[in-house]
Amino acid sequence: MNSTLPNRQVKPIHVLLVEDNIVEARLLQEMLRDSKVSTFEVTRVERLAEAVETAKNDRFDVILLDLSLPDASGIETFRRLHHAVDRTPIVVLTGLEDETIALTALQEGAQDYLTKQFADIHVIDRAVRYAVQRKQAEAERLELIRAQDEQARELLVEQAARREAEKANELKMRFLAMISHELRTPLSSIKGFVSTLLADDVEWDLETQQNFLRIIEQEADKLTELVEQLLDLARLEAGTLRIEAEAHSLEKIFELAAPQLVVVTSEHKLEIAPVSQLPAVLADPLRIAQVLVNLVNNAAQSAPAGTVITIEAHARAGQIQIDVRDEGRGIPEDLRPFVFEAFRQGQDNVSKGKGMGLGLAICKGIVEAHGGSIWVGENEGPGAVISFTLPVAVEEPA
Known part of the structure; x- marks a missing residue:
């Protein structure tokens, strides 16, 4: 039941009156209509279920709620309505005998309560307006808190992004410094031996000349390997x-990788478990041979001379898992998340005089490009194990 009360030059306050007593309801409506301060538009319902449905479908500035209704009574009347429409302020209507319940409603979120026997137009007008104002103030306060929280979150995200950018820039500068060092060292060696061979004031015997040339060749091979690794890394990232x-x-x-595996394990014992019974894999053989060589070379750099490096493989859920295991010092738990990062790994390895350490980053890129994954596994004994997977081929190899 809707009643539009006389127009005034103010925005009307939309009231949902929940009252089953028709006499008391009409009295309240008449008092609201006679207000000289505010303009009210009142919608009346008699049951709590109607109140919940009406309040959900229409926007009200305030609800006047009688606690004794045909389908609800006492504090539960307030609780059910407040739970359904917690954003709308509720003023509780009560009799003299229900004031204790009304005070409980106040503690649980009601904006105010009115004792029907003492309510007049001034009391009702003030209670309704204050309830609306308090609710608006509360909403504004919560919105301000939300905005401050959002601003704080944005600031935290910005600070985190700045820290990451600074960290990335620092790593980049270290990386460039490492590259310069790695390029300069073999170039200086090459230049030094060439200058020595070309010197006019000394003559070298054939054996010494050949020894110098072998060193020059080795340093040139190091340069070639470094450039190839950098190119591979750039291609992977692109x-x-x-x-x-x-x-x-x-x-x-394994046959493709064998010649290089022999070279990188010249001071170790390489053991390769039989793989003839395993299904074929879907792979680029040259690239996977490169992965194997890089992993075994990494193991050889970490493990003492004379120890065993093992390559094993087994089938698992449509994939082949390959494990490269050594008997070295192992990989500390806190460093494992960074093992396959080129810049971090490069920093660690350069400090130990073992090159840029780009091999593991390249391994990760190649394996993932095949649809596989690579990780640091758990080793039962000393040393480390790095495992990777390749998809099983549907077709038989040619």
Whole structure:
């Protein structure tokens, strides 16, 4: 039941009156209509269920709620309505005998309460207006807190992004310094031996000349390897590294890697478990051979001379898992998340005089480009184990 009360030059206050007693309801409506201060538009319902439905469908500035209704009574009347429309201020209407319940409602979120026997137009007008104002003030306060929280979150995100950018820039500068060092060292060696060979004031015997040339060749190979690693890393980051994946047996891939594996494990014992019974993998054999060599070379740098480096493989859920295990010092738990990051790994390795350490970052990129994954595994004994997976080929290898 809607009643539009006389227009005044103010924005009307929309009131939902929840009162089943028709006499008391009319009295309240008449008092609101006679207000000289505010303009009220009143919608009346008689039951709590109607109040919940009406309040959800229409926007009201305030609800006047009688606590004794046909379908609810006592404090539960308030609780159910407040739970359904917690953003709308509620003023409780009560009799003399219900003031204790009304005070409980105030503690639980009601804006005010009115004792019907003592309510007049001035009391009702003031209670309704104050309830609306308090609710608006509370909403503004919560909005201000929300805005401050959002601003604080944005500031935290900005600070975190700035720290990450500064960290990335620092790592980049370290990386550039490491590259300069790694390029300068072999170049200085090459220049030094060439200058020595070209010197006019001394003659070198054939054996010494050949020894100098072998050193020059070795340093040139180091430069070539470094440049190739940097190019591979750049291609991986740009997504342009070519991967020609076809069905191949692990035996074939291991055969491709064998010559280099022999070189990098010249001071270690390399053991390769049989793989002839395993299914073929979908892989680029040259790239996966490169992964194997990098992993074994990394193990050889970490493990003492004379210790065993093992390569094992086994099938698991449509994939082949390959493990490279050594008997070195292992990888500390706190460093494992950074093992496959080129810049961090490079910093660690350079400080130990073992090169840029780009190999593991390249391994990660190549394996993931094949649809596999790579990680630091748990080793039962001393040393470290790095594992990676490759998808099993659907077709048999050619």
